[in-house]
Amino acid sequence: MDDAQRETLRTYLSERAGGDVAITRMEPLTGGAVQENWRLDITVDGGPWPGEHALVLKKDAPNAIATSRGRAEEYRLLKWADGAGVTVPRPCMLCEDPSVIGAPFFVMHLVEGEAAGHKLARRPDDDELAAALGVNLARIHAIQPPADQAAFLGAPPQDPARSAIATYRRDLDALPDAHPAIEWGLAWLERNAPTLGEAVLCHRDYRTGNYMVGDDGVLTGILDWEFAGWSDPLEDIGWFMAACWRFGARDREAGGIGAREAFYDGYEKESGRSIARERVGYWEVMAHVRWAVIALQQADRFVTGGTANLEWALTAHVVPELELEILNMTEPG
Amino acid sequence: MRPKPSGAELLDLARRVLRDDVAAELSGPARYKALMAANAMAIVGRQMAAGTEAEVRMLERLTAILGHDGACADLEGELAKALRAGDFGDDRDVHALLLESVEAKLRESNPRALAVEIGG
Numbered sequence: 423m424d425d426a427q428r429e430t431l432r433t434y435l436s437e438r439a440g441g442d443v444a445i446t447r448m449e450p451l452t453g454g455a456v457q458e459n460w461r462l463d464i465t466v467d468g469g470p471w472p473g474e475h476a477l478v479l480k481k482d483a484p485n486a487i488a489t490s491r492g493r494a495e496e497y498r499l500l501k502w503a504d505g506a507g508v509t510v511p512r513p514c515m516l517c518e519d520p521s522v523i524g525a526p527f528f529v530m531h532l533v534e535g536e537a538a539g540h541k542l543a544r545r546p547d548d549d550e551l552a553a554a555l556g557v558n559l560a561r562i563h564a565i566q567p568p569a570d571q572a573a574f575l576g577a578p579p580q581d582p583a584r585s586a587i588a589t590y591r592r593d594l595d596a597l598p599d600a601h602p603a604i605e606w607g608l609a610w611l612e613r614n615a616p617t618l619g620e621a622v623l624c625h626r627d628y629r630t631g632n633y634m635v636g637d638d639g640v641l642t643g644i645l646d647w648e649f650a651g652w653s654d655p656l657e658d659i660g661w662f663m664a665a666c667w668r669f670g671a672r673d674r675e676a677g678g679i680g681a682r683e684a685f686y687d688g689y690e691k692e693s694g695r696s697i698a699r700e701r702v703g704y705w706e707v708m709a710h711v712r713w714a715v716i717a718l719q720q721a722d723r724f725v726t727g728g729t730a731n732l733e734w735a736l737t738a739h740v741v742p743e744l745e746l747e748i749l750n751m752t753e754p755g
Numbered sequence: 756m757r758p759k760p761s762g763a764e765l766l767d768l769a770r771r772v773l774r775d776d777v778a779a780e781l782s783g784p785a786r787y788k789a790l791m792a793a794n795a796m797a798i799v800g801r802q803m804a805a806g807t808e809a810e811v812r813m814l815e816r817l818t819a820i821l822g823h824d825g826a827c828a829d830l831e832g833e834l835a836k837a838l839r840a841g842d843f844g845d846d847r848d849v850h851a852l853l854l855e856s857v858e859a860k861l862r863e864s865n866p867r868a869l870a871v872e873i874g875g
Binding site: 591599600601602603608609613732735736739740741742743745746752753754755 | 788791792794795798828831832834835836839841844845850856857858860861868869
């Protein structure tokens with residue numbers, strides 16, 4: 423962001439804050455592949471929010487991938503989650519006008535803590551954290567988006583499992599090589615698909631690595647809402663439990679941080695609904711298939727697309743690990 | 756004759772310098788990138804050492820299961836199509852073939868994951 427954009431941003435923030443804003447710090451945060459994140463500290467003189475504020479600015483990146491939501495939609499999701507009592511970075515303001523800093527952006531309060539999966543998986547067992555994550559997921563699944571704002575989510579799928587299978591098959595067809603081990607997993611998922619599907623608002627990337635934990639071990643924020651959408655609530659639970667998101671702490675089945683039952687307990691107490699434990703494994707297979715497909719798409723941006731990004735290139739080499747899990751979970755009886 | 760040390764030995768030494776000496780002096784994103792580069796070099800080294808043995812075995816097994824020969828990539832494509840169509844549903848031989856293929860890839864891509872899986 424250049425000086426001119428910074429000044430335009432400052433003027434814009436002053437208008438929105440109803441006071442004179444000074445930007446005291448602005449630096450890029452290491453962000454995801456689909457957006458640009460900035461640490462933004464401001465001081466407001468006058469207006470309803472006087473004083474110092476530590477914030478994060480999230481801006482659409484030029485190479486955003488098609489399946490992820492734009493900032494305006496992510497902001498709306500954050501607002502709903504905040505209103506439903508989910509621990510999230512509190513959203514402050516949305517700017518849909520791309521002329522201010524070149525792309526739509528929103529601003530939220532900074533939350534402190536550690537998000538890195540491999541670090542969280544090295545902390546001592548933490549069933550309290552696992553339970554808190556269960557509670558928060560139950561609150562997400564209870565969100566009833568206002569009908570007039572929810573059009574971007576599309577219609578809830580009648581059959582979340584089968585529509586996910588169809589999506590991943592289409593995704594595989596768009597890639598250059600054949601992937602028989604993933605096809606094996608998809609065929610198993612088709613044969614074992616639940617007969618009755620139910621759709622609620624799901625986070626769809628609810629896993630270790632996408633939430634912040636403070637120094638005291640307390641959950642400080644659920645992050646990365648850009649994949650949220652309608653699905654079976656068990657999809658989120660299976661994604662969270664999946665072995666591929668335990669960061670080496672395989673025995674701590676709830677995201678490498680605590681016990682599976684502690685998470686379930688938090689979810690069930692908050693939602694008043696019981697989790698069909700025998701159905702979660704199905705969605706753990708789905709989780710590995712989904713991550714494998716995403717990893718292949720990411721690698722293909724280098725292989726076919728020519729984007730010289732070593733991290734994306736190496737993602738292809740995560741796939742065999744996922745395929746091994748898929749095959750082990752679907753061994754013929 | 757190519758000079759000694761061999762390409763494989765050079766690659767291995769360069770990888771260790773990058774991982775143990777260079778990355779140790781770095782921090783943040785630069786350290787992460789150096790470690791990723793070292794990992795990429797490790798994968799290349801393991802692929803060079805493994806040669807084509809696994810692919811030859813896979814070709815034999817694919818030929819046996821599909822009942823005809825062909826190029827490995829074509830046969831894999833045919834197996835993928837058959838699985839999509841619902842064939843080989845609970846077939847133990849196909850499962851064993853896929854497992855062997857995945858394990859061969861893992862020995863190159865991430866042998867540690869294989870050790871974890873077998874050990875645990």
